[in-house]
Every structure is written in C-alpha cells, then in structure tokens.
Amino acid sequence: MKEQRHRILCAVCALALVLTAVLAPAAWAADGAGEVQDTAKSTLTTDDAAEMQQADAAVTALTGSDEYEQMSREGRLTAALAELDELTRKGLVRRDSIRTDEENGMVSFTYRCGVLGGILLTLPDELDEMTFDAGDNGLRAPRDIARYTPRTEMPLTDDVRQAAEARQYRENALPETIGRAAIYYAFDNTVNSSRFPYYSYMQGFWEGMGLRTTMNTRVTLSDLRRMNKYDLCILSAHGAYYTYSYGTFWKHTRTEPIILLTEASTLYKDIIYGFDLLAHRIIKLNGLYCVTADFFRNAYRSGQLSNTIIYSETCEFLGVTNSVDESMAEALLAGGARTVLGYVNNVYTVYSRSMLWDTVNHLAMGQTIGRALAHAKDTYGENDIIWYTEQGGRRPHAAAAYLVLYGDESARLNVPENFSLEERAEAAEDMLADVLESAA
Incomplete structure (x- = not known):
C-alpha cells in the first residue's frame, strides 16, 4: 500500500512538472509581446x-x-x-x-x-491649491506672538536673507541654537510662485528664534535619504493616492x-x-x-532618523476618509522618527500653511509637539472646513482634511530653560525688522 501511494505521488509530481513546462511559455506570451512577470x-x-x-x-x-x-x-x-x-x-x-x-x-x-x-x-497645482475670494489669503497671527506675523507682500531674496543672518551672527542675538530644521519644498520651482514667499518668511522667522532652518527647493530622492541630519523635517509637497x-x-x-x-x-x-x-x-x-x-522604510531600515520630528503637508499622506492609510507614518516611525504628523484627505493650502506656522512657532518657544499642535488647532480649527467657513467660504470641498499626530506627543526641541520665550520672540522680531529694512 505504501509503495502504491509513493507511485501515485511520483506520478502527480511528474504531471505538475510537465504542465509547468508546457504552460509557462504560454502564460509568458499571454501577458503581451516582450512583457515579463512582475518578479522576473x-x-x-x-x-x-x-x-x-x-x-x-x-x-x-x-x-x-x-x-x-x-x-x-x-x-x-x-x-x-x-x-x-x-x-x-x-x-x-x-x-x-x-x-x-x-x-x-x-x-x-x-x-x-x-x-x-x-x-x-x-x-499638481489643482490637487490642493484650493482658494476662494473671501478675505485675506495670508497667515493669521498666532495669538501668543501676534506682533510677529508674516506679511504676505514681503518676498525674501537669498541676498537679503543671507545679509540678515550674517548680521544676526555678528550681533550674537541668539546665544543658543535650539535645533536644526529642513523644509523640503517640492510644490513648484519657486518661479512666480504664490507659495514660496510664505516659506521664505517662515524660514527667516524660525532662524531668528534659534531654529537653524534650511530650505531645499530642488528636492531629490537622494535628499530624502538624508533627513536624519535634522531635528525637524517638513515635507512640503503635493501628495496623491496611487x-x-x-x-x-x-x-x-x-x-x-x-x-x-x-x-x-x-x-x-x-x-x-x-x-x-x-x-x-x-x-x-x-x-x-x-x-x-516603502521608500522611507528601506532608506531608514536601520533606524537612522533617531528622534526626528517629521511634519508632512502633503495631501492624502494618511489616505482618505473611509480608507485611512497609516503606511507612511508607520514607515517613518520604524525608521527611528520620534513623531510623525500628516493629513488625511486633500488639504486647503492656506490652512495647511497656517497650521505649520503656528505649530513650529510654539515648538520653537519650548512647547512639546503635542501642545504646539493643540494650540494650532485651537487657533485655526480642528480641520480645514472649519477654517474655510470661518473665512467666509461658501463652497467647501467634500471631505475635511485633519492633521494627525503619531508617536511621542512629548517630543520637543532643545529650548534652554534659562532663555525666556519673550527674549526668543524679541530676537526673532529684531532679525525680521532688519530683513524688512534691507528689503525696503
């Protein structure tokens, strides 16, 4: 009986080998001329x-x-x-x-x-560049530092910014550096851009608060493999669902x-x-x-991000309503990131920019990322439709975008306890006053 079962198994195996040899070329050809299998x-x-x-x-x-x-x-x-x-x-x-x-x-x-x-x-610019004709399109001043709000009409050139930074270092306005930040700006090529002046302004302001901020306007794949150099990485780019x-x-x-x-x-x-x-x-x-x-999961498979805070402005970074996808956040956390923030659904441009502005300002003033985000939501609204209707908009998009935090809410920058918030804000104001004077 055992010998008979063995013969049957051998016959089945032989038949399988014959079918594989006969059908594989046919299946290969069925995919189309010259096409290959996904794993080939x-x-x-x-x-x-x-x-x-x-x-x-x-x-x-x-x-x-x-x-x-x-x-x-x-x-x-x-x-x-x-x-x-x-x-x-x-x-x-x-x-x-x-x-x-x-x-x-x-x-x-x-x-x-x-x-x-x-x-x-x-x-790309139609994905999330949703504006309307009601009210000012600029950044609203965070309540705690209302005197230091960016002005929409003030584009900063590289020459002006470098001069202001050099003046800042000479005067030693900030004895402490609270961290290093990078803005990965991939919205456009900055030529005739309606977005770029805002980010230039934010960069200058954060520099004045002691947060050494680099803005990368030609973001490459290689750049995204070096985010571990910074304490705070801001992904300012278009996003989509593929x-x-x-x-x-x-x-x-x-x-x-x-x-x-x-x-x-x-x-x-x-x-x-x-x-x-x-x-x-x-x-x-x-x-x-x-x-x-999977790009981030592979790039930081050894945990190189090491306590970095990742703030993503991209649309659908966390998927869409009824189909939330946490893979981006999970990949970055697996790569060592301490905290990851990102949006569900397509987000209004001005709301996203305002939330970034308020959150990073208060992070630079010594608050934890959880408290800074809570302050931004309290200022601009829990989601972008709340913000939109408050500005007088009458035709909001179908699904509200909301910012979600993953990881450690207690993450913070290296703000020294002996350097008061008032002094830091005053230093930022002095630097921007110099910038405005130079630009004039």
Whole structure:
C-alpha cells in the first residue's frame, strides 16, 4: 500500500512538472509581446532605462502642453488613454496594466520592464491649491506672538536673507541654537510662485528664534535619504493616492499614498534608482519621481532618523476618509522618527500653511509637539472646513482634511530653560525688522 501511494505521488509530481513546462511559455506570451512577470527582473538595464525614457518623453510632451492644461478632465483622460495605447503598440507599456482611477485623478500603468508609472488627470497645482475670494489669503497671527506675523507682500531674496543672518551672527542675538530644521519644498520651482514667499518668511522667522532652518527647493530622492541630519523635517509637497494593478495569473489592485517630487526622470537616474524603481519604492508620474512608504522604510531600515520630528503637508499622506492609510507614518516611525504628523484627505493650502506656522512657532518657544499642535488647532480649527467657513467660504470641498499626530506627543526641541520665550520672540522680531529694512 505504501509503495502504491509513493507511485501515485511520483506520478502527480511528474504531471505538475510537465504542465509547468508546457504552460509557462504560454502564460509568458499571454501577458503581451516582450512583457515579463512582475518578479522576473531584479536589475534595470540600460535598454530598460532607454525604453522608459522614450515613453516618458511622450507622456511629458502630452502633460506639459498648453493644450492638456486647458482640457477638461474627460478630455485629459481621453488623451492619456490614447497616448498609452500608442505606447503599448510600440511595446513600451504593458497593455493589461493600464488602469483608470478617476476618483484619484490619474491613469496608472506599468512600463515594459516592470516599473510603475502614471499620468495625472488632475495637475499638481489643482490637487490642493484650493482658494476662494473671501478675505485675506495670508497667515493669521498666532495669538501668543501676534506682533510677529508674516506679511504676505514681503518676498525674501537669498541676498537679503543671507545679509540678515550674517548680521544676526555678528550681533550674537541668539546665544543658543535650539535645533536644526529642513523644509523640503517640492510644490513648484519657486518661479512666480504664490507659495514660496510664505516659506521664505517662515524660514527667516524660525532662524531668528534659534531654529537653524534650511530650505531645499530642488528636492531629490537622494535628499530624502538624508533627513536624519535634522531635528525637524517638513515635507512640503503635493501628495496623491496611487492605484495600480499587479500579478501575472491573478490580477490584484493596490492603492497607497505617494509624495510627488519635482525631480525629473533621466536615463542615468533611472539606472541609479533601478532597484527602488523595480521594487515599487519609487513611481514615476508625468515623468517625475514620486516616493511610496516603502521608500522611507528601506532608506531608514536601520533606524537612522533617531528622534526626528517629521511634519508632512502633503495631501492624502494618511489616505482618505473611509480608507485611512497609516503606511507612511508607520514607515517613518520604524525608521527611528520620534513623531510623525500628516493629513488625511486633500488639504486647503492656506490652512495647511497656517497650521505649520503656528505649530513650529510654539515648538520653537519650548512647547512639546503635542501642545504646539493643540494650540494650532485651537487657533485655526480642528480641520480645514472649519477654517474655510470661518473665512467666509461658501463652497467647501467634500471631505475635511485633519492633521494627525503619531508617536511621542512629548517630543520637543532643545529650548534652554534659562532663555525666556519673550527674549526668543524679541530676537526673532529684531532679525525680521532688519530683513524688512534691507528689503525696503
């Protein structure tokens, strides 16, 4: 009996081997000419990168055109699908990977080599640049330091800021440094930007309070691997929800938050970032690089962030209502971050900027991150629809954006107890007065 069972098992194994040998080539061919299985590639060749660049050139020619900008959402979808159909015909994109996600405003696809890509139907500045015609669009003064509110008409040039900083150091206005901060500014290229002057002002103010603040206006993937250099990192970029299909025999879909950068893809960079691209830690939208939660999980897998506070302004950093996704926060906390703050849903630009302003001001005045965030919410509202209606807005967006804190609420900067809040605020005011005088 045992011998008979053994023979049956051997027969089954042999049959399985025969079926695998016969069906595997057919399944390979069924995916499309020249297409490979999701797990087949582990390295990106020069030919792979060249093919992606060919596809990216076609995509960016479409999305960067004035015609595309003027199209309706339906028109953009039609144009995007037509372009992807042509790229599929050329063998640059896998036909069965194309997926329309109208809810999140994009069409996703997979390049022939297995890297993920996409075309935005909603242009980056349309994702969260929601303004209205009621009242002032500037930052409202935090109550505790109302005399030191930024002025919207005051763009700061690099020359003016450097001169003010040099004057500050000469006069030794601040004997203590309370920490190092970085603003990863990836909203735009700062040319004719409606956002950039606010962030320049905030940078100067925080410098005056002793928080040594660097503003990176050309954020790259490499920069995001060096956030461990700072005590506070501010991710000021567009965000989105990316949905894609994967699997060879059984198709599955996955949706996850991504952070959009302004770093353009090139052949050389594609090869350098090859492992991350194939592992789907990096995605390309409109020919620009974007990062997923797995990017941070891999970059800081040894816990290098070491007590850093991460403050994200990106839309949908934590997903959307009824589909909250904590993967970004979890990845950063796993990488050593002490505290992570981010938004659920798309957030109004001015609300987000105001919340950042108030929270960091009070963090720099010695409060814990939990207390500083509570103060900001008390000042501007628990969510952005509360703020919007208080400003006189009458047509709020569908879902309110709210800021959530993960990790340690007691995290704080190194504010010395013997340096009073009044002295620190006065020092910041003196520095900005010098800046205003120089700018005049």
